[in-house]
Amino acid sequence: MPSSFTSSSPTLISRSTVLPEQKSSIGFLKLSVSDLPMLSCHYIQKGLLFTRPPLPIDSLISLLKRALSQTLSHFPPLSGRLITDSNGYVHVSCNDSGVDFFHANATCLSLRDILSPLHVPDSVKNLFAYNNAVSYDGHFNPITAVQVTELADGIFIGCIVNHAVMDGTSFWNFFNTFAEVCRGVKRISRQPDFSRNFVKDSPVVLRFPDGPPKVTFSTDEPLSERIFHFNRDKILELKAKANPPSRKRMEAEILGKQNNDGWKGNSNDKITAVLESLLWHTVSRETVTEVEVVEEEVVVVSSFQSLCAQLWRSVTRARKFSSTKSTTFRMAVNCRHRVEPRVDPYYFGNAIQSIPIIASAGEILSxxxxWCAALLNRNVMEFDDATVRRGVEEWEKNPRCFPLGNFDGGMITMGSSPRFPMYDNDFGWGRPMAVRSGRANKFDGKISAFPGREGGGSVDLEVCLAPETMAGLESDMEFMQYVS
Known part of the structure; x- marks a missing residue:
């Protein structure tokens, strides 16, 4: 019985192994320099809340198992196991061992019990299997598990996947495909790419002389967890505040983009149309050209960077640091489009690196x-192919697991992404009501970004903080004025 099932947990109805419908033609996938550091991280735990499907529960479970079996045929590594060869290299053996499937009952819980509380209740953490499992455990545990939990008026589908095998981009591609197959799609829309071409095939071996790796942070510290929602209008307000107000500067940028994109037609109409779109995207430096009406480089901070900057400021204030205290905002960056040559958008595995942006509490708050948003923007914009390769070279000189946690008390770690298609998961009875995650990889300062359910650029932030810091954040009017 997995560790998530305790006396206060849902009742376990059944546990079974789901095998892929077709045998794998892939033998082994060597873990990359981006995969290996994740061996000390918990399994990814993300799940979706749905209203009750119009099916008897036994029929629903059979449907989901069948769809999962078919989906695994497209994702052979997920039904494999990790192995370490005689030279110390770690691989995924695509050996069709199967995945765990749990059917649980928690009809004492309703949709309201999960959606309504101000802070995320502990009951949500019990909707996932393999709590506290570390990715290295994939040597002897399944790489993937699915837990379907019946609620009083809905269901929760929780997916659990080894973080050394995939990142968030691959995770949601798998989840989206699972939903596609369940609703009867015969040809999946996003075929994963299993090439092992992320940067390089490194000869470096990551060794564990002291035994299997453990998580690099304490799992016993008290945490307060809350979902903060930011609708489109509030995001636009933040973006406007984080960017220079001059329309001429924005027009200059648009004219430069127009020259590059070869637009035709009325320029004023194009400018008006794109002004709004600029509110949602960081403009690449290649789109900015010299225009007479502007004398300085145009910098447009993205909506998400604006939100991150506000969060950084408000959490720093809530932590009540001295002005000299160093603070770090760490962001996970998708490298698929940053390396040359680019890797496939659906490259399967981890293709991420982490950007640490450092400033003193005094700098952040004065x-x-x-200023804070521009600091984040500059670091993201400068994260190019050369930066990715330098990161790989530095890791090869000192191979180690990723040091996840808040080691000096002044760190914020942003994970996930509001660009992930989390609400594109219609299994045949409608879109999800909400996205939730389990206990995995949570500590003081861990933030996860989700898209808002209504779309349009809305964002949900899942914020984990020490209780006293959370209380300070909730009383910070500069922050709370943007919470919807």
Whole structure:
């Protein structure tokens, strides 16, 4: 029985192994320099809340198992196991061992019990299997598990996947495909790419002389967890505050983009149309050209960077640091489009690196939001192919697991992404009501970004903080004025 099932947990109805419908033609996939550091991280735990499907529960479970079996045929590594060869290299053996499937009952819980509380209740953590499992455990545990939990008026589908085998981009591609197959799609829309071409085939071996790796943070510290929702209008307000107000500067950028994109037609109409779109995207430097009406480089901070900057400021204030205290905002970056040559958008595995942006508490709080947002923007914009390769070279000199946690008390770690298609998971009875995650990889300062259910650029932040810091954040009016 997995560790998530305790006396206060849902009742376990059944546990079974789901095998892929077709045998794998892939033998082994060597873990990359981006996969190996994740061996000390918990399994990814993300799940979706749905209203009750119009099917008897036994029929629903059979349907989901069948769809999962068919989906695994497209994702052979997920039904394999990790192995370490005689030279110390770690691989995924695509040996069709199967995945765990749990059917649980928690009809004492309703949709309201999960959606309504101000802070995320502990009951949500019990909707996932393999709590506290570390990715290295994939040597002897399944790489993937699915837990379907009946609620009083709905169901929760929780997916659990080894983090050394895939990142968030691959995770949601798998989840989306699972939903596609369940609703009867015969040809999946996003075929995963199993090439092992992320940067390089490194000869470096990651060794564990002291035994299997453990998580690099304490799992016993008290945490307060809350979902903060930011609708489109509030995001636009933040973005406007983080960017220079001059329309001429924005027009200059648009004209430069127009020259590059070869637009035709009325320029004023194009400018008006794109002004709004600029509110949602970081403009690449290649789109900015010299225009007479502007004398300085145009920088447009993205909506998400604006939100991150506000969060950084408000959490730093809530932590009540001295002005000299160093703070770090760490962001996970998708490298698929940053390396040359680019890897496939659906490259299967981890293709991520982490950007640490450092500033003192005094700098963060004495400057305005625009300064803080520009600092984040500059670091993201400069994260190119050369930066990715330098990161790989530095890791090869000192191979180690990723040091996840808040080691000096001044760290914020942003994970996941509001660009992930989390609400594109219609299994045949409608879109999800909400996205939730389990206990995995949570500590003081861990933030996860989800898209808002209504779309349109809305964002949900899953914020984990020490209780006293959370109380400070909730009383920070500069932050709370943007919470919807």
């Amino acid at each position: 400057h305005d939001l625009r």
